[in-house]
Amino acid sequence: MRVGQREPELDGVVATRTPGVIAAGTLLAVAVVLTALNLRPAITGVGPMLAEMRADLGASVLWAGALTTLPTLCFAGAGLAAPLLARRAGIGAAIAIALAALAAGLALRVLDGPAVVLGGTLVATAGIALINVLVPVVIKDSFPARIGVLTGVYTAALQGGGALGSAVTPRLGDAFGGWRPALGGWAVLAVVALLAWILAARGTGRAPRHDAAAEAGRSLLRNRLAWVVTVFFGLQAFYAYAAMGWFPQVLMDAGVSRGDAGLLFGLVSLIAVPISLVVAPMAARQRGQGPWIVVLGGFGFAGTAGLMLAPAWSPLLWSILVGLGMSVFSLALTVIALRARTGADTARLSGMAQGFGYLFAALGPFLFGLLHDVAGGWTVPLAMLLGLLLVQVVFGVLAGRHRFV
Template identity: 40%
Template sequence: MTSRASLHPFWIIAGVLLVAGTLRGTFTGAGPLLGDIGQAFDLGASQAGFLITLPLLAFFVVSPFAARLARAAGLERAIFLALIAMIGGVAIRSAGPLWALYLGSTALGAGIAIGNTLLPSLLKRDFPDQITKLTTLYAVTMGVASAGASAVMVPLAQAFDWRWALAALIVLPLTAALVWAPQLRRRSTPGAEATTGLSGISVWRSGLAWQVTLFFGVNSFVYYAVAAWLPSILTSAGMSPEVAGGLHGVMQLATAAPGLVLVPLVRRMKDQRALATGFALLGLMSLAGLYAAPGLAMIWVALFGFAIGGAFILALAFIGLRSRSAEQTAQLSGMTQSVGYLMSACGPIAIGALHDAVDAWAPALAACGALCILLVVLGLGAGRDRQVA
């Protein structure tokens, strides 16, 4: 049962969007600083990439338990606790020592995992007729917040140092927590929306659920691998760190652009196979362009962000569109986030290790391009107008 406590929908949506703004920028914002961090601690590319991988591993570990936390504390309180974990994670990560970097990144990832898993269920419960629209809005918010974080990291690091730059990211979860606080008046004991989580065997036996999960996972692998190392790829092509950081922000901002066109398209299309395939092929084209013509990086980076961002928004929408109830949405969300982020956790460290092995970024771009081809196949399955049985 849920007590709405006469909270206006505007504040609910504002809270959702601000929470969404913390779910990516707080840790992808570290990407432009990986070179500085690596130099400070004499880390190789794979070791520095582990700072992006750790939160993703936390997503895998924590996501299955998010539903149980929601059942025990209520959706609103569980999401607030997630924000507190993010605030603590950012603070610890910027404390200075190497162990604090890793510990803080893990705590940050745990908080993000809870928010990632529970927001789709909250939207399914409170706004069942506006899932695609609101999913798009919070994906757009994620992209805009990430872009802002990426754009300011290098200037802040140059004006102060990389620790203060990382610490500045605390503004995102802190603001979200302040706006989310009125939600705590709503006492929610979510039976329908988050009771089963990982124990929902039906979705784990569904081929469609696996197609949705793998579509999310492969897309996230490519996104986080490129997001972690794009500044390094660009600087190796002769660009300055400031320009590379700015282009990293362009990529993040471009992930929000598909939201401007997806809502009307999804409503008009019987299924989303054409959209999923198109985004995957655009991603392949952008990676090929970045390798073949790095002088046009602005175009390729923006195209990559648009393509991968569009596929990401679709993947989030699939969770609600392919499920029949809020309970099944929670099951599919837990499955998708857990397995998908385990896959994506391999991205930054695997691509970093590949670079260390061959001392070049071309094989990394080729590997991500091959995964875009796989994404086409998965999109043809996940995009069908069907629901998990």
């Protein structure tokens, strides 16, 4: 099918492929998977090495806080800029630029002192933020009949990459002599993904100038459905970042050992892999995704309530339920692709939802910790998350209805 050709009717909607879209194929699917594997190790690999980094660099606690907060803020800022880059350079070139930035940032940040580490992290996570927004556009335009399947595979690879980052990075440090080769080594995977992407995107170019100009005039900032999707995405991200930052400590305060708490939270991340592969494709085939969002939200509510009321009773069960609840991330990405008719609108909606959503999510770990300090325990911050989950389900049901921005 040639660029600009009309697609078959899907769910009663006739979509038009965005000029410059990459032709679907096995190589493109492989490139998407390799790209997804790169989107979390740059972040999750830092945690296990942070104490060693601080000792080697003589860095302060404030520096460590900046290093761990920077990715989320980058996701917000660079995410809002992604649609503009895609219009100017073309979707394939934009993702290639983002992967190059990721590889360069990963290599740069291990070359010198604390300021260089922060600068390299800024460059790397800016590349990740651009990819976060743009890959759903590729899935929407290049695989319109398999949005659920490709979104599930993409999300599973993303979550699996996050688990690899936290599990493999310390072993790389042991094998190669410290945090610098351990963190810098992930640049190799980024280069591999970049090469695969360049091969997959051969023969595509930027969109015609007149189309880019016309598209630039449409904004979703006054679109009610776009804000519903944005709020849903932001709420699930707020919960996830608060959980990633604090749930291991909640488990340890309940009597779980540090090692077991780490294993349990690793399980939370891994649960999302099979759920993404199964639930996202099934949900995408239905006209509405609300029931799936309600079910996953219910699992998350039950796990969070268990941690609040009886954390020591069954930490394994609570962790599994929390992991199921956090798997709603795959549906949040699926909803973004399904609520837009065109790739251009998908880019705008993805940029808006992830830009504002991650900006809100950055408050999650801070507010959760603040409530813990003020209240002197975990009941109040966990109760906050329970209330947030209820609101998340409401907005998820609204976002999952068969409508378009």
